[in-house]
Amino acid sequence: MPLNRSKKKTPMPTQKPEVRRRNFNEVALGYSEEEAVSEAQRCLQCKKPGCVEGCPVQVQIPQFIKRIAERDFEGAIKIIKETNSLPAICGRVCPQETQCEKNCVLGKVGEPVAIGRLERFAADWERAKGIHPPVIPKKLGKKVAIIGSGPAGLACAGDLAKLGYDVTIFEALHKPGGVLVYGIPEFRLPKIIVEQEVEFIQQLGVEIKTNMVMGKVLTIDDLFEMGYEAVFIGTGAGLPKFMGIPGENYLDVYSANEFLTRINLMKAYSFPNTDTPIKVGKKVAVIGGGNVAMDAARSAIRMGADEVHIVYRRSEEEMPARKEEFENAKEEGIIFDFLTNPVRIIGNENGWVKGIECIRMELGEPDASGRRRPVPIMGSEFIMDVETVVIAIGTGPNPLLTKPLKA
Amino acid sequence: MFKILEKRELAPSIKLFVIEAPLVAKKARPGQFVILRIKEGGERIPLTIADYNSENGTVTIVFQEVGKTTQELGTLEAGDYIQDFVGPLGVPVEFPNHKKVLGIGGGLGIAPLYPKLKMLHQQGVEVVSIIGARTAELLILEEEIKAVSDRMYVCTDDGSKGRHGFVTVVLKELLEQGEKFDEIIIIGPPILMKIGSEITKPYGIPTMVSLNPIMVDGTGMCGGCRVTVDGEIKFACVDGPAFDGHKVDFDELIKRLATYKEEEKISLERFNEAHECK
Ligand SMILES: Cc1cc2nc3c(=O)[nH]c(=O)nc-3n(C[C@H](O)[C@H](O)[C@H](O)COP(=O)(O)OP(=O)(O)OC[C@H]3O[C@@H](n4cnc5c(N)ncnc54)[C@H](O)[C@@H]3O)c2cc1C
Ligand SMILES: Cc1cc2nc3c(=O)[nH]c(=O)nc-3n(C[C@H](O)[C@H](O)[C@H](O)COP(=O)(O)OP(=O)(O)OC[C@H]3O[C@@H](n4cnc5c(N)ncnc54)[C@H](O)[C@@H]3O)c2cc1C
Ligand code: SF4
Ligand code: SF4
Ligand code: FES
Ligand SMILES: [Mg+2]
Numbered sequence: 001m002p003l004n005r006s007k008k009k010t011p012m013p014t015q016k017p018e019v020r021r022r023n024f025n026e027v028a029l030g031y032s033e034e035e036a037v038s039e040a041q042r043c044l045q046c047k048k049p050g051c052v053e054g055c056p057v058q059v060q061i062p063q064f065i066k067r068i069a070e071r072d073f074e075g076a077i078k079i080i081k082e083t084n085s086l087p088a089i090c091g092r093v094c095p096q097e098t099q100c101e102k103n104c105v106l107g108k109v110g111e112p113v114a115i116g117r118l119e120r121f122a123a124d125w126e127r128a129k130g131i132h133p134p135v136i137p138k139k140l141g142k143k144v145a146i147i148g149s150g151p152a153g154l155a156c157a158g159d160l161a162k163l164g165y166d167v168t169i170f171e172a173l174h175k176p177g178g179v180l181v182y183g184i185p186e187f188r189l190p191k192i193i194v195e196q197e198v199e200f201i202q203q204l205g206v207e208i209k210t211n212m213v214m215g216k217v218l219t220i221d222d223l224f225e226m227g228y229e230a231v232f233i234g235t236g237a238g239l240p241k242f243m244g245i246p247g248e249n250y251l252d253v254y255s256a257n258e259f260l261t262r263i264n265l266m267k268a269y270s271f272p273n274t275d276t277p278i279k280v281g282k283k284v285a286v287i288g289g290g291n292v293a294m295d296a297a298r299s300a301i302r303m304g305a306d307e308v309h310i311v312y313r314r315s316e317e318e319m320p321a322r323k324e325e326f327e328n329a330k331e332e333g334i335i336f337d338f339l340t341n342p343v344r345i346i347g348n349e350n351g352w353v354k355g356i357e358c359i360r361m362e363l364g365e366p367d368a369s370g371r372r373r374p375v376p377i378m379g380s381e382f383i384m385d386v387e388t389v390v391i392a393i394g395t396g397p398n399p400l401l402t403k404p405l406k407a
Numbered sequence: 408m409f410k411i412l413e414k415r416e417l418a419p420s421i422k423l424f425v426i427e428a429p430l431v432a433k434k435a436r437p438g439q440f441v442i443l444r445i446k447e448g449g450e451r452i453p454l455t456i457a458d459y460n461s462e463n464g465t466v467t468i469v470f471q472e473v474g475k476t477t478q479e480l481g482t483l484e485a486g487d488y489i490q491d492f493v494g495p496l497g498v499p500v501e502f503p504n505h506k507k508v509l510g511i512g513g514g515l516g517i518a519p520l521y522p523k524l525k526m527l528h529q530q531g532v533e534v535v536s537i538i539g540a541r542t543a544e545l546l547i548l549e550e551e552i553k554a555v556s557d558r559m560y561v562c563t564d565d566g567s568k569g570r571h572g573f574v575t576v577v578l579k580e581l582l583e584q585g586e587k588f589d590e591i592i593i594i595g596p597p598i599l600m601k602i603g604s605e606i607t608k609p610y611g612i613p614t615m616v617s618l619n620p621i622m623v624d625g626t627g628m629c630g631g632c633r634v635t636v637d638g639e640i641k642f643a644c645v646d647g648p649a650f651d652g653h654k655v656d657f658d659e660l661i662k663r664l665a666t667y668k669e670e671e672k673i674s675l676e677r678f679n680e681a682h683e684c685k
Contacts, residue, residue: 172624174493182628216434216496217430217431217493218434238627238628239630239642242633242640249635249640251665251666254631255629255631257628257629257630258629261623261624266451270448271674272670272677274448274449275449275475275674276451279666350665
């Protein structure tokens with residue numbers, strides 16, 4: 001097998017920034033067979049592969065990559081699916097740079113093998129061809145309930161079904177997928193892919209019940225009475241956080257969760273062909289520096305905003321967003337206001353947002369997390385004219401969904 | 408899919424559905440609501456559980472056709488299905504040691520008032536009720552409210568039935584006459600709940616209102632339903648929808664309810680055009 005000695009990953013074909021910033025189609029287009037084979041040939045087939053240690057589901061990485069290098073794509077996807085039921089999703093949205101690819105030996109002298117892209121390739125290759133119905137395992141006759149159909153619930157369901165358990169997932173929303181359907185935008189993870197991976201989980205024999213807000217419609221005790229012997233709780237994070245500054249309840253101030261849910265789950269980008277509306281002004285400010293902020297900002301530009309700012313109180317180095325998403329956002333014209341903190345939102349008498357007052361920050365002493373703490377520069381306040389504000393500063397636990405569950 | 412078992416027109420543009428939803432019916436309590444989505448591409452809208460029967464597995468909803476989704480809902484008939492119907496959501500209301508309660512329902516607010524008064528009546532609490540609507544024709548659930556009240560007052564804005572005037576006129580009179588209540592429940596348009604709460608405040612009578620902010624998920628995930636109560640942000644879908652009327656920022660709620668006025672108009676116009684073509 002020839003070795004590809006390139007220090008860099010085979011580049012991923014993508015939609016051009018000036019085109020993609022106005023559509024919701026997927027940004028990354030995926031490797032061709034030639035590109036995949038060539039990238040697979042970079043892998044050194046380590047005897048003690050660090051990459052596998054970094055993968056939370058222990059995908060047998062060198063083995064599947066070897067199959068790709070040999071053009072045995074069927075064999076590749078089979079190996080991946082032994083331990084991962086959601087490869088098309090993971091290949092796209094796993095933070096590979098802190099997981100599998102972090103430990104790849106090639107990373108010491110250049111770029112690591114593009115493990116995520118290869119996983120995605122294998123999964124997409126299989127989908128294009130038509131997915132083989134999986135071999136249904138011998139049933140153990142034991143029932144397990146899973147609450148929440150996000151990636152955690154789906155992965156757990158897939159693993160248990162493969163072991164022969166009768167698995168039922170209870171999901172609060174009308175569609176399974178959790179953050180995969182309501183949070184992560186279409187242009188990073190097409191919903192059809194989520195649907196197909198969910199279908200695969202169902203083919204494994206998992207039953208999915210939607211419209212089931214657990215704790216309200218059924219309690220854990222009810223589940224045990226119904227004959228479930230174990231319950232897995234994968235309800236994710238709930239309750240969006242707000243900043244506690246004046247003006248946060250003006251009409252066009254959104255939590256990132258609401259903004260993204262309206263656009264992704266409720267398909268507000270098709271309004272009025274769909275029924276759920278959304279307000280996206282000409283100038284939008286997204287507060288926060290994580291992946292969610294990137295998704296919200298990139299969605300806002302696609303909804304037609306002229307100018308989208310990301311307002312973040314620390315500097316570029318401290319920003320928790322994935323580098324790749326930051327680069328994508330910059331290419332799409334998102335403006336980054338680092339070391340800037342909102343102090344109040346300004347509205348008119350009817351409650352519509354007119355702007356945000358911000359204060360400039362500078363980095364002071366490191367805090368408990370080791371990151372340098374931003375401190376305001378007195379007298380540096382200024383007003384940013386915006387019409388829509390999206391707050392993406394994280395989420396906390398949802399009291400409703402945990403309180404009655406424990407009781 | 409959830410089957411519509413029965414459809415009744417209570418007043419022009421106000422309809423009642425009995426829906427087959429056994430799991431919801433089994434856990435439903437007064438004060439709770441459901442969120443429904445008619446079909447793929449539809450929006451999620453909250454509606455109060457106006458009544459429920461856990462033995463028959465049915466849930467009753469009463470809705471007013473105000474825009475696209477409620478009008479579309481109104482075109483469905485008994486035997487038709489609703490795609491998604493999720494609940495019971497929100498915190499059930501409780502009245503632990505009450506002896507006498509006043510319930511006030513304005514317009515469509517009479518529907519959410521009913522299950523609360525019914526529960527109070529069953530608990531043996533003395534129930535006084537004031538219900539009102541713009542005209543006699545629009546007055547709903549009069550018989551039902553009467554059946555669970557020890558005394559009932561009816562008002563219409565135009566005087567076509569009962570007292571001429573708003574429900575708050577009767578409320579004022581009762582309080583001025585010195586009548587005492589352990590709690591007053593006011594449900595109706597936000598402006599009615601605001602004015603009613605202002606009237607009861609000087610008397611120091613606990614006043615419960617049921618808020619109707621715009622909702623999406625109804626599970627505490629989006630924060631769209633946030634309201635300010637006692638200076639703090641609360642999410643009406645998980646912390647409410649019932650709150651202390653003396654502490655609610657009604658002006659903010661009223662403003663927020665107008666967020667999508669323009670879009671709602673577009674949506675409704677398209678719906679009407681599509682329907683006229685048929
Ligand atoms: C916008 C956004 C982008 C992200 N991008 C990435 C990324 O690129 N890469 C990455 O690795 N991570 C990303 N994350 C984080 C990642 O999505 C989460 O870590 C992951 O989704 C957690 O999965 P989960 O299954 O635990 O929870 P969730 O995906 O949140 O799923 C929980 C599910 O449980 C349901 N539920 C909650 N309560 C109940 C109840 N009482 N009864 C029934 N059902 C209930 C919810 O409706 C939901 O469907 C992103 C998150 C967001 C918000
Ligand atoms: C907890 C709760 C219980 C409710 N119970 C009832 C009830 O029992 N009967 C009833 O007729 N109505 C009830 N409502 C109001 C009902 O949800 C709205 O009338 C309905 O959503 C309007 O939808 P539409 O598309 O027909 O009208 P639209 O033209 O879209 O909206 C008309 C008005 O309704 C409000 N509204 C719009 N979308 C929503 C939404 N997603 N959530 C809440 N309000 C919205 C807005 O103020 C809007 O201006 C309740 C609302 C809440 C929050
Ligand atoms: S992309 Fe995710 S699932 Fe795949 S190997 Fe890397 S960490 Fe594991
Ligand atoms: S560490 Fe890198 S080179 Fe080694 S097997 Fe894993 S992917 Fe291949
Ligand atoms: S409706 Fe989304 S949090 Fe209440
Ligand atoms: Mg509507």
